[in-house]
Amino acid sequence: MSDLPLIQADRAVEPPAATTTTGGRGRRLRLLSRTDRVVITLMVLVPLLLVTALVWLPALATVLLSGTDWDGIGPLSDIDFVGGRNYSDVLTIYPPFLPAVRHNLLWLAVLFLLATPFGMFLAVLLDKELRGSRFYQTALYLPVVLSLALIGFVWQLIYSRDQGLLNAVLGTDTDWYGDPSVNIWAVMLASGWRHVGYIMLLYLAGLKGVDPSLREAAAVDGASEVKSFFRVVFPVMRPINIIVLVVTVIESLRAFDLVWVVNKGRNGLELLSALVTQNVVGEASRIGFGSALATIMLVVSLVFITIYLATVMRGEDR
Amino acid sequence: MTATAIRPPAAGEVSPPRRRLTPQRVVLHVFLAAVAIGWLFPILWAVLTSFRSYEYTATNGYVSLGGWTIDNYVTAWRQAEFGQHFLNSVYITVPAVLLTLFLASCVAFVIARFGWKLNLVLLGLFTAANLLPQQALLIPLFRLFTQVPLPAFMSDSELLYDSYWGLILINVAFQCGFCVFVLSNYMKALPRDLYEAAMVDGASVWRQYWQVTMPLCRPALAALATLEVTWIYNEFFWATVLMRTGDKFPVTSSLNNLRGEFFTDNNLVSAGSVLVAIPTLVIFFLLQRHFVRGLTLGASKG
Numbered sequence: 001m002s003d004l005p006l007i008q009a010d011r012a013v014e015p016p017a018a019t020t021t022t023g024g025r026g027r028r029l030r031l032l033s034r035t036d037r038v039v040i041t042l043m044v045l046v047p048l049l050l051v052t053a054l055v056w057l058p059a060l061a062t063v064l065l066s067g068t069d070w071d072g073i074g075p076l077s078d079i080d081f082v083g084g085r086n087y088s089d090v091l092t093i094y095p096p097f098l099p100a101v102r103h104n105l106l107w108l109a110v111l112f113l114l115a116t117p118f119g120m121f122l123a124v125l126l127d128k129e130l131r132g133s134r135f136y137q138t139a140l141y142l143p144v145v146l147s148l149a150l151i152g153f154v155w156q157l158i159y160s161r162d163q164g165l166l167n168a169v170l171g172t173d174t175d176w177y178g179d180p181s182v183n184i185w186a187v188m189l190a191s192g193w194r195h196v197g198y199i200m201l202l203y204l205a206g207l208k209g210v211d212p213s214l215r216e217a218a219a220v221d222g223a224s225e226v227k228s229f230f231r232v233v234f235p236v237m238r239p240i241n242i243i244v245l246v247v248t249v250i251e252s253l254r255a256f257d258l259v260w261v262v263n264k265g266r267n268g269l270e271l272l273s274a275l276v277t278q279n280v281v282g283e284a285s286r287i288g289f290g291s292a293l294a295t296i297m298l299v300v301s302l303v304f305i306t307i308y309l310a311t312v313m314r315g316e317d318r
Numbered sequence: 319m320t321a322t323a324i325r326p327p328a329a330g331e332v333s334p335p336r337r338r339l340t341p342q343r344v345v346l347h348v349f350l351a352a353v354a355i356g357w358l359f360p361i362l363w364a365v366l367t368s369f370r371s372y373e374y375t376a377t378n379g380y381v382s383l384g385g386w387t388i389d390n391y392v393t394a395w396r397q398a399e400f401g402q403h404f405l406n407s408v409y410i411t412v413p414a415v416l417l418t419l420f421l422a423s424c425v426a427f428v429i430a431r432f433g434w435k436l437n438l439v440l441l442g443l444f445t446a447a448n449l450l451p452q453q454a455l456l457i458p459l460f461r462l463f464t465q466v467p468l469p470a471f472m473s474d475s476e477l478l479y480d481s482y483w484g485l486i487l488i489n490v491a492f493q494c495g496f497c498v499f500v501l502s503n504y505m506k507a508l509p510r511d512l513y514e515a516a517m518v519d520g521a522s523v524w525r526q527y528w529q530v531t532m533p534l535c536r537p538a539l540a541a542l543a544t545l546e547v548t549w550i551y552n553e554f555f556w557a558t559v560l561m562r563t564g565d566k567f568p569v570t571s572s573l574n575n576l577r578g579e580f581f582t583d584n585n586l587v588s589a590g591s592v593l594v595a596i597p598t599l600v601i602f603f604l605l606q607r608h609f610v611r612g613l614t615l616g617a618s619k620g
Contacts (some may be wrong), residue, residue: 036522039522051444054487055492130347139354139355150594195362277458281460294457304449305449
């Protein structure tokens with residue numbers, strides 16, 4: 001979207017204002033009446049203030065708090081900076097931290113290595129002209145409209161020890177949500193169930209955007225379907241691939257509802273997000289720990305958010 | 319959204335090709351049908367369980383048939399005060415979605431209409447805000463919400479904490495980014511001549527926004543509204559941490575309170591789950607097109 005044609009068009013409409021030879025920005029502003037300028041300012045400022053006050057300033061405050069010993073209750077004037085102590089404490093005297101990191105990484109690995117490729121695979125199959133494709137698609141992304149909290153309850157009917165379907169069918173006596181050696185897998189299966197549908201939807205849209213002549217050309221060259229997908233179609237979908245990667249990372253980092261519903265993120269279900277929350281609203285409120293954990297999440301997410309923005313905004317300023 | 323709607327038929331064929339059922343196709347259909355049924359199964363199981371009496375399944379096990387009843391729904395509705403919680407969800411979701419769409423469309427309009435360099439920064443600030451992990455903001459926000467007073471007629475907690483207003487604001491702040499991103503892309507694709515024509519007519523910026531751009535954005539707004547209603551209705555985290563009074567919780571986060579009461583009765587849990595799912599399922603089946611388009615609009619550039 002270039003600015004230039006618009007300015008020239010404006011000049012044709014309003015000759016007196018546009019005969020000045022100042023820079024582009026000045027010229028544009030001069031074409032706007034005072035009311036227009038006030039309106040534009042308000043249109044941007046009100047939402048910007050809201051987002052700054054409720055998202056960006058709290059994010060910044062989290063980073064600052066992670067370097068202090070604030071207890072969350074006392075007056076702000078009592079705050080002392082303690083440098084990296086919260087971080088070293090998190091590493092040394094906070095037992096749930098390492099399991100939480102491990103679980104978050106496991107979560108990412110399962111979504112990324114199993115759920116995402118499976119969703120992509122289904123999208124490729126559904127992209128063929130198939131009768132009943134609509135039904136298959138609907139069934140697959142139905143879980144996407146359910147909240148993760150609700151999904152926790154739906155799967156409880158399968159996982160519960162005494163009343164669950166799984167134990168009834170397998171003849172086992174496992175508490176799938178409660179046993180710390182299996183519950184993270186049980187929860188991840190439920191989470192993957194939803195993730196597959198979402199990924200399938202994104203790739204289905206991506207595949208429809210691929211120029212069919214590319215595939216035809218590959219077919220003419222004698223490439224097999226598999227080969228033409230990996231050599232031609234997949235590389236063309238690069239933007240979607242990056243978006244899916246970022247979505248998957250962010251989802252794994254944000255994973256919260258499901259474990260909170262099951263047992264508030266304890267006993268085998270530790271996740272960074274749940275630890276932060278426990279440290280704020282739980283019985284033992286440790287603001288320093290919580291902020292240090294939250295800052296770690298923030299930094300990781302910002303890396304991937306930057307990748308995301310670079311992808312989706314490519315060519316925006318041209 | 320079917321593939322046939324998009325793909326032109328192969329060269330030389332006038333009507334869509336009548337596929338012969340090769341063994342390969344049969345395998346494909348069997349595989350897809352199996353996956354689809356597997357995917358629907360947990361939901362169907364919940365529906366099935368919700369219609370069976372606890373006594374029957376307790377004696378005969380869940381892998382059985384019989385004991386049909388609708389009592390679970392009656393009990394769940396009454397015990398969990400679903401009426402109140404659904405109303406709470408409406409109080410939060412409706413204003414939050416309207417406000418999100420309004421504020422986001424304002425910013426998106428300015429970003430799309432004017433080619434200022436700062437617009438890129440603006441777009442980045444909004445889009446990124448939507449992707450941050452909520453927990454990373456929790457500590458300062460919690461403190462902020464417990465410090466900001468509200469007049470008693472706005473909330474009986476007299477604070478932003480434990481009030482509908484607080485939840486509406488935080489949902490709007492969080493969801494704005496996604497809508498700004500989608501809408502600004504959509505608006506950039508609109509023909510520029512429209513604005514030139516509007517300027518010849520002497521239309522102010524506000525009229526260009528409200529009478530030229532917004533009516534043309536109806537498809538995108540419909541898609542976003544569908545998506546945002548679902549997301550804000552499904553929102554769990556903010557309501558869990560920023561609400562305290564039990565009967566003020568919206569439906570999704572009130573689920574967690576049901577768990578204790580229903581712990582031993584999965585049939586009741588399933589009835590509760592189905593009740594909570596109904597609004598989103600209705601949206602899904604009635605507005606599926608909008609829902610899907612909203613999601614994919616966000617992923618692919620407009």
